[in-house]
Amino acid sequence: MKKSLKAIAGVVALSLGSSLAMAADYPARNIRMIVPFGAGGGTDSVARALAEYTEPHLGQPIAIMNRTGGAGAVGMTAGANSRADGYTITMITREIVSLPKLGLMQVDSEAFKMVRLVNFDPALVTVKADSPYKTMGDIIEKAKANPGSVKFASTAKPNFYALAIERNQDVTFNQIPFNGAAEASTAVMGGHVEFTITGPGEVKSQVESGQLRPLAVMAEKRLASMPEVPTMKELGFDVVSGTWRGIAVPKKTPDEIVAKLESAIGKAVADKDFVAFMEKGNFFIEDKSAAEFTKFIGEDTKSLMPIIEKL
């Protein structure tokens, strides 16, 4: 009986061809991680650290590939269309939900199999240190008085942080697109653009050195690392927004490979050095398994739909 079972298993394995054999010795070579935003930004930092702490658990190096453009559409589309063999993984961000609904991306979250969510960052509004805007209210007031007069450095277009504020307060900003938070915050420091909204980690060193001044955080409660910064809600603007980052692979990737990746990334996220890195960088760990991650994306789609429909 055992023998025949083995034989059947063997035949099945053979008939499944290379994919199963591939899954068994996965990963046999180095893995590429597509990062859809520019090097040096928040997504890039998290991706690089995650890659570093995941490598030992997979036993293979993970190379980062920044594929920028189209507010993340280029990199994520490339990721979704890559070979479903687990050797190209993609760091996906909230844009995977928004861009397809806007018709700016041919693939959507359905093209991916979620592996693991690692991070959720509330959005932080910052201005140049010597900016005339002292509070978030100043910006809203100026934009209300003079629609489109306040220049906003967008890290991605359309920018849902700004859109959420625009819809909620019925104002319009002049949105100028940049390639990621590093470029956007440089433009603010240079005084060419008036404010930007990024993850707290993306402007941490500039805030610490006093080049950028945080005005408000778009979270439910104040950040432990920046207790002096009020939330939008406290200021009377009922807007909560943020971005998240997770790992996904093309839909057809075998489940065995997804499971291996999921567990390796899970171990990396729990690594105390990774936790320390995230704390230092002002990134917030949000560990969700593949199933939870898929559910989470469904919910996020629901929350973004009202904003997108109004566009």
Place this chain on the structure above:
Amino acid sequence: MFEYLLQGILATFQMDVFPFLLAGVTGGIAIGALPGLTATMGVAIMLPFTFGMGAGASLAMLIGVYVGAIYGGSIPAILLRTPGTPASAATAIDGHELVKQGYATKALSISVICSFLGGLVSTIMLITVSPMLANFALRFSAPEYFTLALFGLTIIASISAKSMTKGLIGGFLGLIVACIGLDPITSTPRYTFGVMELYNGLSIIPVLIGLFAISECLLQAEQLNLGAGNAIKKFSHSFVSRKEFREFLPSGLKSSLMGTLIGSVPGAGADIAAFVCYNEARRSSKKPETFGKGSLEGIAAAEAGNNGVTGGALVPLLTLGVPGDAVAAVLLGALTIQGLSPGPMLFQNSPDVVYGVFSSMLIANFLMLIVGLLGIKLFCRIVEVPKVLIVPMIAMLAVVGAYSMNNSMFDVGVALGFGFLGYLLTKCEIPLSPIVLAIILGPMAETNLRKSLMMYEGSWSFLYERPIVVVFIALAALSIYSTWRIKKKVNASEQEQAAAA
């Protein structure tokens, strides 16, 4: 400051740092010399190896690779007309001409001396005036980037001195190629025909490899078939003379400074700097008509310019916490992984790391000069290898190089396609450099023009309201004017010759 620097230099010479720096420089030169492997890739490839090292050794090695690779790209650019990295595309123009005239040693020695000069000047500026450079960089916004690209694009006129029409054909061809991919502002696909690989546009590396390396192989193969060109070329072993040194030193120094400034501006890297410096050197040269025909100043400007970027690119990284170019972005990753947060706080929190970076830069440049000078004899042997052997080897390296960029067979196809295109264009005497130039600068010009218009709410007033913009526009106008003047001069001398005959 000097005390810290001295400590840094002493620390760099310790056995736990120095071997890594030397390995980085030597490895970097090799990486740069191989077509398809760029400085960015070299540093990114080395990054995982540095995780286990201390911050000093890790940064020293990465900086060594960076400095070495930017120089290394010029070796095949000069000897084989195959730029190892996009940063050396401008060097190929005059460098290879000089080799054809039999001065391979001279061309290579100018290249290494000026690379060293550029690296040294930019490092000294990084150490002494980086806060001022950072202020300069912060004044750069979309209008400045747009006009910088515009100034760079006027070089199309100068590299196509023979026939302006043909040069412009090349330039526009490049601009069309640069349009492929998602629109940078609205993300609308352009000329992608639903082909996924085209969504991010064509990568510059396979295009460069195709246009230069593969087309050169085809041309050489054709020559071989015709029975010509198989003779081993004799070439002069002479280095640069003191007189020549004095001749190209000014443009080398100016390009070093310009390279540093361009490097300190986030978003403009070594490839752009090389072209812009080359253009400026030609504009201000006493002998502009020699550019494109083996001008020593041309090589000096391109090489000092691209290595000048190395120090400049670290300015925004250390002062603002944002990377100045793609390589600095990887270095930022290296710092973060070492638990350091780049930016102005680094000077206060870990001055040892900052001065370690400074001294590694300094010593890496000296090592590059030594390794480069010692290597010249060896590199020159490539010219002595019979064509029947060297052509297939270049073809093979070119294909591997095109593949290795993104591990993509599509890129190999792109390289081969552009190889045939380059062959045909050369037959029609359409210069290839304008194509590369337009592919590098075209998207920069487009994105930033559109951003500027958004910032100024549709008004064109940014063209005269911003001082740096005005300077770039003036330089662009001067560049076109000088091309016209040179052309007149050349025509006049040709007529004189005709009359005399």
